[in-house]
Amino acid sequence: MRAPCHSLVKLLYAPILAAGCALPAPPDGGPRDQQGPTVRASSVPLGATSVQTSSLEWEFDEFVVLNNPGINLRFSPPLPSEPQINLRGKSLRVQWDGPLAPDRTYVVQFGSAVKDLHEGNPMSEPFWVFATGEVIDSGQIRGVVLNPLTGAAWDNHAVVLHGADAPDSAMYRAPLYGTRSGKDGHFTLPYLAEDRYRIFAFPDPDGNLQLGTGEQSPVAWLPLPTAPGDSVVLWLADPAAKPDSLATLRRMPADSAGVLQLSITPVKDQRTWVHQLRRDGVVVWQGTGAQTWTLEGLKPGSYRLQSFADLNGNGTLDAPNWWTRTEAELPVLDREAIEVTVGWTVTRQWLPGAIPLGQTDPGPPGTESASAPRPSESGPIRP
Numbered sequence: 227m228r229a230p231c232h233s234l235v236k237l238l239y240a241p242i243l244a245a246g247c248a249l250p251a252p253p254d255g256g257p258r259d260q261q262g263p264t265v266r267a268s269s270v271p272l273g274a275t276s277v278q279t280s281s282l283e284w285e286f287d288e289f290v291v292l293n294n295p296g297i298n299l300r301f302s303p304p305l306p307s308e309p310q311i312n313l314r315g316k317s318l319r320v321q322w323d324g325p326l327a328p329d330r331t332y333v334v335q336f337g338s339a340v341k342d343l344h345e346g347n348p349m350s351e352p353f354w355v356f357a358t359g360e361v362i363d364s365g366q367i368r369g370v371v372l373n374p375l376t377g378a379a380w381d382n383h384a385v386v387l388h389g390a391d392a393p394d395s396a397m398y399r400a401p402l403y404g405t406r407s408g409k410d411g412h413f414t415l416p417y418l419a420e421d422r423y424r425i426f427a428f429p430d431p432d433g434n435l436q437l438g439t440g441e442q443s444p445v446a447w448l449p450l451p452t453a454p455g456d457s458v459v460l461w462l463a464d465p466a467a468k469p470d471s472l473a474t475l476r477r478m479p480a481d482s483a484g485v486l487q488l489s490i491t492p493v494k495d496q497r498t499w500v501h502q503l504r505r506d507g508v509v510v511w512q513g514t515g516a517q518t519w520t521l522e523g524l525k526p527g528s529y530r531l532q533s534f535a536d537l538n539g540n541g542t543l544d545a546p547n548w549w550t551r552t553e554a555e556l557p558v559l560d561r562e563a564i565e566v567t568v569g570w571t572v573t574r575q576w577l578p579g580a581i582p583l584g585q586t587d588p589g590p591p592g593t594e595s596a597s598a599p600r601p602s603e604s605g606p607i608r609p
Contacts, residue, residue, distance in 0.1 A: 365418030365454025379411025384430035477523025533578035
């Protein structure tokens, strides 16, 4: 007669345990839930038209939590007043005072504002769109916000549209439409009415898509109006950036240095071109125009060339300044480093401005902020 399993465990421990008796283990619970909350019912259906309301309510298929809704829950155009956001169980309610704008398509971008209670997955509907008029507008403007001095992207910055005839003070009030740039600087303004707009981008830590009274933050802008269908690049100054200062080029003895022979021919136009040679980010030489230079006594190492059109003739690479209407002087960077070696003469021919560097193309679509919806002539598209 076979001995009970618990007796074998007591007598023989692990060998018999491995051979005939398995220790009980808790179930692993199955695969991790990766599906976010889904809208089960809503007070305003997705894609609804002729909407007149002062509140929106969504009921989800599971319990949800809010993640910084003041920043992550976005409305474009902005609501007529500061919304009251309330969550109760599986229901989210947004309420405000005042009427919505007539004949306007509204987009609610949820982003990561609504997540499920247990796993923290964002909701499966990243946006909600409806219209106060009879149709859903389908216009779109996309682009990217970049630092003109480094080419780096600006993340989580406000991008807003005002009317083409709006005054310069328009940024101190709510825009017609607005969104925020993603981590790669890209943005999309979808479901726009066919019109012409002034576009701006600026830091917006409080998330209200407008500047505070008297605030003079860095602002990116386009000098001419933009319209649906356009792709734009907005150059935004870095408030912490310091103007370049020309370091003294210390010539080393010939037996421990190299020589660089530069032949620079910028594109032919009426602007003055300034050329800079940099080592470890520091400007060690600067010249202007189109000619050939021989730089002797260079310390061995890696150097980079960049040139820019000196729009104001001050010899310095200037960032854009909305408050003085100074446009950005965009640097054109030689993508190939110059390696200086002891006892050698390096020759480099540089044609700044002759090779397109994508300064007017924000790049391929599909890299916008994560919550950006996709407009369609036939109405909203579910992800």
